[in-house]
Amino acid sequence: METPTVRDQVLQHAQSLLMTRGYNGFSYRDLADLVGVKTSSIHYYFPTKEDLVLEAVNVYSSEVLSALRGIDEALPPEKKLERYAKQFGLVMGNGDQICLCGMLAADIESLPDNVRQAVQAFFKTNEAWLAGVLAEGEARGTLRVNGKVESAARALYASFQGSVLASRLFHSKARLDDVVNAVKIA
Template identity: 75%
Template sequence: MEPSTVREQLIEHAVTLMMTHGYNGFSYRDLSSLVGVKTSSIHYYFPKKEDLALEAVNVYSRDVMGAVATIDASLPADKKLDRYAKLFGRVMGDGTQICLCGMLAADIESLPDDVRHAVQAFFKTNEAWLTKLLEEGQADGTLRVNGKAEGAARVLFASFQGSVMASRLFHSKARLDDVVNTVKAA
């Protein structure tokens, strides 16, 4: 769906810029040229870059978790994991961007506190979903887990984040498949 308002366009372009360049890699001037408004107009909607980044993370998180929620609950756990991996593949787009929150995690020391907390919440939400999925996969025999599901979920999510970075580096989405295959039962 195309963004219809200037505010929505600013958020969409901010997400893309942060996914490709990080928090410190773009300015309101960049957004101004992309959206076709003056920087003073951007400040009207988002007085500080922190405000824009926080809203971008919140919108991105809602969109990602909304997509995760559409994964058919009746599927076996391994098939749900496949669908989840495809979501990560879509995040990469043409291979030039990585997960917004993964990119921002790399900038964590320069992020304002509220943005850092929103990024942490995104990680925790994904890890919680993966924990339940791994527990389900253990129960139905489609996924194997070494140790506790909660710890395995953190490792799995970190692997997904790392795989999109490596996929960007090597221009290949095959790294995502490698992550999924590490937990699938034979």
């Protein structure tokens, strides 16, 4: 297995720091110490923190959305939700981090516009996927939705995001399980 490049190491550590500390909770000095390079090496790859965070969001989004696309379309909707919850649970690691885009959403007022837009796109993509699953479940009679599926999907996604925040607070992944159990079969 190849050793990750300095650029890749910086991105990996930036993602981890974003998921544990948020946008304003780390500096290039923190990254330099973690990677074992000078801050100038980080500036070579990412001239500004905005550049670094935007790339971290894009890589993270790509990985998460790839996992979403990997959920078998032939599965019943309730099983898709379970798989989605499992993927969401992987984000939590040892329980000390939350969704990178969820963490950045909390920092929305201090984010550059392009990062804000990338975070919003991540949320919208997840909500659209959930809306499709809810619509399918409602059509099959296996899931019940009150109101429009789009509104229910936004509420469900907010519940997933909130559950990882509460799970981190209480050091228990049970909060995530609560979300899945709340939307089970009609």
